[in-house]
Amino acid sequence: MRMKAYRTKEVLSIKKIPQTILLAGFLFLLLIIPALAVDPAEENYLQIQKSLDLMEQYNGTEMTTAEYLEKIWPQVYAKISPEHKEKLAAFTHIWELKELDRTDGGTGIGFTLNEAIGRERFALMDAIEKLEITEGEYQAIAQTEIYLDLSEDLRKHLSGMVRAQRGPDVGVRGGASITEGETQWFSKNVTANVTRISVDLQWENPANIQNNLSITIYSPDRCVFGPFIEAESFYSNPQKMQIHTYIVRPEGVAEGEWWYCIQGVKVDGVQNYTI
Template sequence: MEQYNGTAMTSAKFLEKVWPDVYAKVSPEHKEKLANFTHIWELKELDRTDHGAGFGLTINEAIGRERFALMDAIDKLEITEGEYQAITQPELYLDISEETRKMLSGMVRAQRGPDAGVRGGASIAEGETQWFSKNVTANVTRLAVDLQWENSADIQNNLSITIYSPDRCVFGPFTEAEPFYSNPHKMQVYTYISRPGGVAEGEWWYCIKGVKIHGVQNYTI
């Protein structure tokens, strides 16, 4: 990936050179779309924000357009979780440990259709990212998102969530977890998006990241 840093090429050429097996599975329609994007090889970082625990990434406009095009192109392909993360979020992928990369390279990415909805519960390791989708119909004015997990008495794990709307807006990452008043070990990241005229209709994507985790952490969303 890094050997092409500073090289002028399209996103289509990037996939063809670096991930030829993935590129061969991309539809002609998406190959044509990716040929119109210039791949951004500046491996400095996305817009970083220090949140005290780990780091957050916010996709800016220039990088965002290309990343969304790459997500659209490979989302339904039979590839590993490692391939998906390396292609769509190279900064995050290069930041995680070699052990985590090997783990992700052995995980077949679950395909999620437009009506898949948000999973009730899952588990995640440090450095791992997991994606869930929710189909939002018309006339919904408020979309609430509630990420919850429970720490043991002597461990403080941290998760974050970033929300992507169908109209290409990015909310987050949200990293400030608060304990439940009735259970100090149960943590919650709660947020909502509202618009009087209705939030964007269509498929919303939620990206959960294991920021700092001992072992494996169960969570619900």
């Protein structure tokens, strides 16, 4: 009888254990799931770093630009149209980082269609221009030198920004507003015999808030200037910020449509600005 009573208690105990485990497991999952949630921006940033590490490994390897993109940026290559894949396959990739052009207020890099590296890079830009990728991915692929020169915080921020496509020719406006992570495009038509283009991006920060904007300039002859991210405050008003730059060419700057890309790098709420 003692043996029977012992077994009865043991069976009852075994039946209760799964319920206790389930309850404890449920509570544990409620606590740990938020901690395990992956930040999409952080995940994208880490993926970009892996691709940049692969770029170092394949440095000096002869391959077409299509093969290069497929090996190093497979998640982006999969989104490219067959037409652009065919165009990229016509370039034999020889990777070479260009020296950055540093000017007051920012850093730029010059490409022209007369350079082999320029033709290849512009083909990459055309291929990924309209893809649903982050601004970080676009900059790391198309303007690697500038991306590598950015701070880690800014690179992580760009990994959380979905790249905005260029819209219709709206012209450069007197004033606009922007939020954090937003990208806005404006264009300006430049006539012949213009030797200097001056660009002045201004905004006034709310009290005790430091909002940051940036501007990148694209010329009709496919040169890229920026992104310019270093703003200066006005002496008379420390809350008023300005990014001022100019492009000069004695023989005349490129004639045609110039594009200005404004980005809300760090914005609390909505930031008004003028350009």
